[in-house]
Amino acid sequence: MDKPAPKADVFQANRDRVAPLLKKLRADGIGHMIDGKIVPSISGETFETKSPVDGAVLASVARGNAEDIDAAATAAALAFKSWRDMGPAMRRKLLHRVADAIEDNAEDIAVLECIDTGQAYRFMAKAAIRAAENFRFFADKCAEARDGLNTPSDEHWNISTRVPIGPVGVITPWNTPFMLSTWKIAPALAAGCTVVHKPAEWSPVTAAILARLVKEAGVPDGVLNTVHGFGEEAGKALTEHPAIKAIGFVGESATGSAIMVQGAPTLKRVHFELGGKNPVIVFDDADLDRALDAVVFMIYSLNGERCTSSSRLLIQQNIAEKFVEKLTARVKALKVGHPLDPATEIGPLIHERHLAKVCSYFDVARQDGATIAVGGKAYDGPGGGHYVEPTLVTGAHGRMRVAQEEVFGPFLTVLPFTDEVDAIAIANDIRYGLTGYVWTNNVGRALRVADALEAGMIWLNSENVRHLPTPFGGMKASGIGRDGGDYSFDFYMETKHVSLARGTHRIQKLGI
Template sequence: MIQTLDERQQKIQALRTSISERGVKHFIDGAWADSVSGETFETATPIDGSFIASVASGDARDIDLAARAAARAFPAWRDLSGKERRRILNKVADLIEARADEIAHLETLDTGQAIRFMKSAAARGAENFRFFADRAESAQDGLSLPTQGFLNYTIRQPIGPVGVITPWNTPFMLSTWKIAPALAAGCTVVHKPAEWSPVTAMLLAEIMDEAGVPKGVVNLVNGYGESAGKALTEHPDIKAIAFVGESSTGSLITKQGADTLKRYHLELGGKNPVVVFADADLDKALDAVVFMIYSLNGERCTSNSRVLVEQEIYQEFTARVAERARNIRVGDPFDPATEIGPLIHPKHTEKVCSYFTLAAEEGAVIAAGGQVIEGNFVQPTLFTQAASGMRIAQEEIFGPVLTAIPFENDAQALEIANGVKYGLAGYLWTNDLTRAHTFAQQLEAGMVWVNSENVRHLPTPFGGVKASGIGRDGGDYSFDFYMETKNIAISLGTHKTARLGVSQPQPARDEADRKLAE
């Protein structure tokens, strides 16, 4: 249904009023709660910096309450049948779909992401819950590994209460991406969302509660990384941490949790290459390159922030990218025609824009953009004539900024593509079948798409190598993280056991002892 501008503004204002009056609270052991300290912080929209709501600011005391609640709830949730967990998780998906419009609008308000993308983000959240709901009954399944004299079989069992720390970019979808498999596996959860975008985490907790997730199974604690986040990573009742965010923060989390020997799944940063060869379908490659760097405001870990272009087509291709970048619509993220909204926060805007000056200092050309429009609104930007050693080609900018680097041959392209500390995703455009397979296998990345942008298939593994992370999400790969694999060996009674401390060993035992010694 097409809305008029007035109708859209009225809807947004009604949502803002509701959130502002409620405030953003913790959800601990099935109840909404203020912080033990009574402290709050404010969250503001990046659109114009105006106030959205006061947010409960958690610390170690709130985390302790949530972790203890998760620990108490764990045995019953673990022992609940997979069929019943499936029913509850599908109900969560139903409610997400019923409130998709509300979720999308609040996500746009809180993050600045264009509403055209946030509508699909809400749908993706429901899809995540349905996907893992369907696997709840088989999550414990293992393997039959018979050998002579024994029947061996494996089972998977939930690891226990887990901490989920989610980022500020597309926070609703990424929260479901972590929480859904944890619940399907039989784990309980303490969720700490990013302080820059906490609003929709409250909606997700509300939805899960309404769907019948028992109290204590999912807990929400808002707060800053150095207080609530640190306490979560250090808490002894929390057996694993699933984190999405910056590589430096991922490193810090592993240090904080070292004393309690936690398991970690770290989905971290990227400086992903898209390699365009002259033999590619350049029209399709152009569409994919532009989409994967400028959609979602460039604030996505899998964006192709480096485009490597074969020398013979470099000038033509980068000129076409620059033209498209200049035509992208930047503006009100609630306008369905808008393609790029404001960046998440003034501090992040300042960081992104610092690379404009740096690019000029390093000798690159700003072929498009390179300016702040106003506030957190930034022009889609293209740097050309860049070299691999430049900071603009090495560091994760995490905004609508693309660095274009020419290459002469396959070997040089591979060297440039792999010549960063990150290794999350890679994209390759060529019509040479042999090159496609060879190059893709040699790329240092956890995921590679050939002749495509990032098109996710939920059963496939998602994750990176090097500084881009540890572990994999997706399909049964998620259960490898949230569950322990146990082997059970059943003797068939035919093997011989060596006997010690027997004064007169039987001949058969002597032979068994001899073989054991060998």
């Protein structure tokens, strides 16, 4: 059996792989994909996308506006009928081809995403494979997308079916952008919808790759259109466009509120997966070694730039001191480094503005009266990019800003609690409600807490492990609607009721 390559060799191999990709990217630039063609913006305007590793310009990107969105929405509308009417077996075949293409290009996608977003290779190496799995899962559901219910009554045969809603807009974020884009785009295409995709302006590189792979897989022109640009320009135009029937959005809660307002005149259906300030609750009877692993992973992996991160540690008081002591040692040992280095656990943050935001919470913690036990400052990493030290805050209480506001970085706040009632109260005293994590070996307690937590997703004795058929989404300020399995089809499709009379029921006679 061959031994795995040393990490130093993998690091060099990653740099060797990404170099020609970056050279081509800089030479070609990034255009929109509209109606199967790569095109510049109608205005001719562009913007630069830079690497968070060293600030180097990666590419010149077409800057879309309302004209480009109109062209893309028109293409999606024209392609809709034929895509909707295509047999599910053929749609399934095409979406499996997309998955094949993603797998064939997984390594290129991984290293480019590292350079474009700052995410560590150890996580991005798997993200592209997960994206392919998203396409395969929904490809296999094409045949059942229209399935409904048979609900017969005495005199009628009642059935329901689903039909695709029409062209939809998908607006995706900059954290693990390739994989998250497929979470939205794959079910929309499987449902029979056409798509206009507006990726985050801070991470446009792999969105352009996805558009190209979808075309090369044989998906008809106009079915997936990608328009790059800024939220206040291209994004706003997409949410307001009358041809777009629904908007699927992943991002900040404030942006979700703005999209609801923008889409209201055209009565757009919306699906929002928004922010989170998620609790991980550790009781004294838990498997503390496993709980510690999960606590560290769910806030410090992916640079802490994940909506489902467990950014509040609620720890029972009688075990808090020893648990935090072990936690402190683990946080101090985290490796900050170049994202292409497989040894790296935390890479640079996505953008200088986001770095400034995360760093601002160091002063907030001190002003609140909390203690920064680990970290609390920027980090001088390779390339001089947007690095920050993984940070652990102790001595906090639930009403502090560091316990209420989403930092979206490698920043964990510790909150002691006394008992089950206290833990639930602290966990729910927040505007968000995306996820919750509970660690206890008392099954009754686990079920009680899971039922009481105001969150859309709960993991008991586990970190976040995504299972595609299950509903993914939050409540309160964390979102509207659910992704996953048939839950995705409920958003991208309209339910239609058809009633067939047996011919025996009495019809009232009027005008006799």
